[in-house]
Amino acid sequence: MQLSTLKVPGAAAAVLLLAAGCTGTAPSSGGDEDSADSTGSIRYLIEQQEDPGALKLLDAHIDEFEKANPGITVKLEAMPLENMRTVLQTQLRSGEGPDVFNWGSGPGYAGALAEAGLLYDLTDAYEQNDWQIYDFAKERVTFDGKTFGVPGEMETIGLFYNKTLFADLGIAAPESLADLEAVSRSLLDEGIVPIGVSDKEGWQGGHLLSMALSSEVGSDGMDELLNGGAAWDSPDVVSALRLWEDFMDAGYLPESPTALSYDGGNALFYSGEAAMLPTGSWLVPEIEDNVDFEVGYVPFPSGDGPGIFTGGLGSGPFISAGTTETEAALKFVDFLASQEHGQWTVENLGSIPPMPIDTKDLQVSPLFGQVLEDTSELSGGSGDLGYNIDVLVTDVFNEAMFDGVQAILSGQKDAEEVAQDLEAAFRK
Amino acid sequence: MAMVVIFFLFPLANAVYYAFVDFNGINPQPPFVGFDNFVELAKDPNLWPALKNNVIWILIGTAAPLAIGLALALLLWAVQRGSIFYRIAFFFPYILPQVAIGVVWGWIYDPVRGWLNQALEVVGLGSLATGWLGNPNTALYAVLGTAVWATSGFVFVIFLSALRNVDTELVDASLLDGANTLQRVWHIILPQIMPVFLMVTTITLVGGFSVFDIIFIMTGGGPAGATEVLGTYAYSSAFQLNRISYGTTLALVITVMAIPFAVWLNRLQRRLSLQGMGA
Numbered sequence: 211m212q213l214s215t216l217k218v219p220g221a222a223a224a225v226l227l228l229a230a231g232c233t234g235t236a237p238s239s240g241g242d243e244d245s246a247d248s249t250g251s252i253r254y255l256i257e258q259q260e261d262p263g264a265l266k267l268l269d270a271h272i273d274e275f276e277k278a279n280p281g282i283t284v285k286l287e288a289m290p291l292e293n294m295r296t297v298l299q300t301q302l303r304s305g306e307g308p309d310v311f312n313w314g315s316g317p318g319y320a321g322a323l324a325e326a327g328l329l330y331d332l333t334d335a336y337e338q339n340d341w342q343i344y345d346f347a348k349e350r351v352t353f354d355g356k357t358f359g360v361p362g363e364m365e366t367i368g369l370f371y372n373k374t375l376f377a378d379l380g381i382a383a384p385e386s387l388a389d390l391e392a393v394s395r396s397l398l399d400e401g402i403v404p405i406g407v408s409d410k411e412g413w414q415g416g417h418l419l420s421m422a423l424s425s426e427v428g429s430d431g432m433d434e435l436l437n438g439g440a441a442w443d444s445p446d447v448v449s450a451l452r453l454w455e456d457f458m459d460a461g462y463l464p465e466s467p468t469a470l471s472y473d474g475g476n477a478l479f480y481s482g483e484a485a486m487l488p489t490g491s492w493l494v495p496e497i498e499d500n501v502d503f504e505v506g507y508v509p510f511p512s513g514d515g516p517g518i519f520t521g522g523l524g525s526g527p528f529i530s531a532g533t534t535e536t537e538a539a540l541k542f543v544d545f546l547a548s549q550e551h552g553q554w555t556v557e558n559l560g561s562i563p564p565m566p567i568d569t570k571d572l573q574v575s576p577l578f579g580q581v582l583e584d585t586s587e588l589s590g591g592s593g594d595l596g597y598n599i600d601v602l603v604t605d606v607f608n609e610a611m612f613d614g615v616q617a618i619l620s621g622q623k624d625a626e627e628v629a630q631d632l633e634a635a636f637r638k
Numbered sequence: 639m640a641m642v643v644i645f646f647l648f649p650l651a652n653a654v655y656y657a658f659v660d661f662n663g664i665n666p667q668p669p670f671v672g673f674d675n676f677v678e679l680a681k682d683p684n685l686w687p688a689l690k691n692n693v694i695w696i697l698i699g700t701a702a703p704l705a706i707g708l709a710l711a712l713l714l715w716a717v718q719r720g721s722i723f724y725r726i727a728f729f730f731p732y733i734l735p736q737v738a739i740g741v742v743w744g745w746i747y748d749p750v751r752g753w754l755n756q757a758l759e760v761v762g763l764g765s766l767a768t769g770w771l772g773n774p775n776t777a778l779y780a781v782l783g784t785a786v787w788a789t790s791g792f793v794f795v796i797f798l799s800a801l802r803n804v805d806t807e808l809v810d811a812s813l814l815d816g817a818n819t820l821q822r823v824w825h826i827i828l829p830q831i832m833p834v835f836l837m838v839t840t841i842t843l844v845g846g847f848s849v850f851d852i853i854f855i856m857t858g859g860g861p862a863g864a865t866e867v868l869g870t871y872a873y874s875s876a877f878q879l880n881r882i883s884y885g886t887t888l889a890l891v892i893t894v895m896a897i898p899f900a901v902w903l904n905r906l907q908r909r910l911s912l913q914g915m916g917a
Contacts (some may be wrong), residue, residue, distance in 0.1 A: 295878075296878065299663070303663060409861075411858070464750070465749060466768060466769020468862075469748070469773065469861075470748075474751070605879050616860055617861070620772060
C-alpha cells in the first residue's frame with residue numbers, strides 16, 4: 211500500500227498546481243527591435259475555417275507572398291475559435307504565441323489585448339504603407355490613439371432563409387416582426403423548425419440580441435446604449451430580449467437551442483429542417499457549398515419595418531507585442547492589407563475586405579453578390595447599419611450577455627432579469 | 639525535498655502571493671489588497687451555485703464509480719476466460735483523452751442527431767428526449783454520467799486486482815453459514831480490500847474538488863452557469879475576465895477544501911493497513 215501514501219500529497223500537489231496554473235507572468239512590453247530585419251520565420255494563427263478548402267487556398271496564397279519576399283517564411287496555423295478565445299491571451303503572455311494572428315476588432319477583443327499590452331502598435335505602419343482601410347473600421351482597432359491591427363472582413367448579421375421553401379409554401383420573406391411571426395407559424399404548421407437558432411457555445415446570444423436590438427433602435431440607439439447614454443435595462447433592451455423568450459415559448463426555435471452547437475444549428479438549415487438561420491455573412495461560402503436550394507438574406511425585422519443589418523468586422527491580422535520577427539511580421543501584414551489580397555479574398559474566400567475594392571470584374575455567386583452589394587452600399591453611408599455588441603463591450607459584459615441569452619433560452623431567467631444583469635455588467 | 643519545494647511549496651507560495659494582490663495579468667507589480675479577494679469571494683453570488691455543483695459532483699462522482707467498479711469487479715472476479723479482455727475493455731475509457739471523451743459524448747447527447755435521444759424514441763421513451771447538455775436540469779448530470787463512464791473502468795481494474803488477494807476460504811465459509819451476497823460483500827470482502835477502497839475513494843473524491851476539463855469541454859460551465867463548478871469558475875475568472883488573482887483565490891479555496899478530506903482518508907487507510915486489514 212505504498213502507492214496510496216504517495217497519492218494524497220500527490221493529489222494535493224495536483225490541486226495546488228491548479229492553483230498555481232491560475233497565475234501568470236507579465237508580457238514583454240513590445241516587439242524586439244534589435245532583431246528587426248526583413249527575413250525570418252513567422253507563425254500566423256487564424257481561426258479554423260468553416261470550409262477546410264479555404265485553409266489550403268490561403269496557404270497557397272501565402273506561398274506567393276513568400277516567393278515575393280525571399281527570406282521570409284510564414285507558417286500558417288488554424289485553431290477553432292472557441293479554443294482561440296481561451297488560449298490566445300495565455301499564449302501571448304507566455305511568449306509562446308504566434309507572431310501574427312487574426313483576431314476580432316473592438317474593445318471586447320483587440321481592445322482587451324491592447325490594454326494588456328499584448329499587441330504591437332501599427333500606427334506608424336499605417337502611415338508608412340498607406341493602408342486604405344475605411345475610417346469606421348480603423349476606429350475599431352484604435353485604442354488610446356494607437357492603431358493596433360488591420361480590421362478583418364466586413365460582415366453583416368441577418369436572417370438567411372430558404373427561398374425555395376418559402377416559394378413552395380407561398381410565403382414571402384418577412385418585412386416586419388409581425389411578418390416573421392406569421393411566417394414562423396406557417397412553417398411550424400408544416401412541421402418545419404422556423405428559425406434554426408443555436409446557442410450551445412453562448413456567443414451566438416450576442417448576435418441574437420445585436421440583431422433584434424439594432425433593428426429596433428437603429429445605430430443611433432445602439433450608440434446611446436454603448437456610450438452609456440441609455441440603460442441596458444431600458445424597455446428597448448427588455449423588448450429585444452423578450453422577443454427571443456417569446457419565440458422560444460411559441461416553438462419558433464429548435465427545442466433545445468442551448469444544447470445545439472453552431473454547426474448543429476447550421477446543419478438544420480442545410481438539411482431543410484429549419485427554414486431560417488440567424489447568422490452572419492461569413493457563412494455564405496459554406497451555405498453555398500451545403501445547400502441544394504436557393505437562399506435569400508434579409509435584415510432581422512423590426513416592429514415597424516424590415517429592420518437593418520447588424521454590421522461587424524471579422525477577425526483581422528494583429529502582430530504580437532512579443533514577436534522577435536517584427537520586420538517580417540510587418541511585411542506580412544502589409545501584404546494582408548493590400549488591395550490585391552482584398553480582391554483575392556473576395557473571389558476565393560467569399561469575404562469582404564474593409565477597404566474600397568474594385569469588384570466589377572470579380573466572379574461571385576448571386577447570394578454573395580447580394581451581400582457584397584448590400585455591404586458596399588452600407589459602408590458608403592447610404593443606409594443604417596446596426597452594431598454587433600460583443601466586439602464593442604468588455605469581457606464582463608459579454609459574459610453577462612452570453613449567459614443571459616442562454617438563461618432566457620433555457621428558461622432560467624426572464625428578459626427583465628437578464629436586462630438588469632446587463633446593466634450591472636455595463637456599469638462595472 | 640527538492641521535489642517537494644519545486645512541485646508543492648513553490649506553487650503554494652506563488653498562489654498565496656497572488657491571492658493577496660490584484661494581478662490582472664499585465665501589471666508586473668500588482669498592488670497588495672490584503673484579504674479583499676477572499677472578502678469578495680465570500681460575497682460572490684456565483685460562488686455558491688458553483689460550490690453546490692461541486693458537492694453534487696463529489697457525491698455522485700465518487701459514489702457511482704465506486705459502486706459500478708466494485709459491482710463489475712465482483713461480477714468478473716471468478717471469470718477466467720476473457721479476463722484480460724474485460725480488463726482492457728473497461729479500462730480503455732480511462733486512458734482516452736478527456737477532449738476525445740467530451741467530444742464523442744457531446745455527439746451522443748446532441749439534441750437533434752445524438753443517438754441517446756434517437757434510442758429513447760426507438761424504445762418508446764421519446765418523451766424523455768431533451769437537449770441533455772443545454773437543459774439546466776440535466777446538463778450537470780449528463781456531464782457527470784460521462785465522467786462516471788470514464789472513471790468506473792479504472793476503479794474496476796483496481797478493485798479486481800485487490801480481490802485477487804481476498805481470502806476465498808472466508809468467503810466460502812460465510813457461504814456455508816448462509817450469508818447472502820450483500821452480507822458477504824459487506825462483512826467479508828469489503829473489510830479485506832478496505833485500504834484499496836479508501837485509496838480509490840481518495841483519488842475520485844479529490845478529483846471531484848478539482849474537476850475542470852470534462853465540464854469545460856462539454857458545456858463550458860453553461861448553459862448560463864448551470865454546470866459551473868469552482869474549477870471552471872476559477873478558470874473563467876482568471877483567463878477570460880483577466881482576474882488572475884481572483885481565479886487564484888478560488889483555486890486556493892478548492893485546495894483548502896480538498897486537503898482535509900485527502901489527509902483524513904489517507905490516515906484512515908494507513909491505520910487500517912497497520913491493523914493488518916486489507917489486500
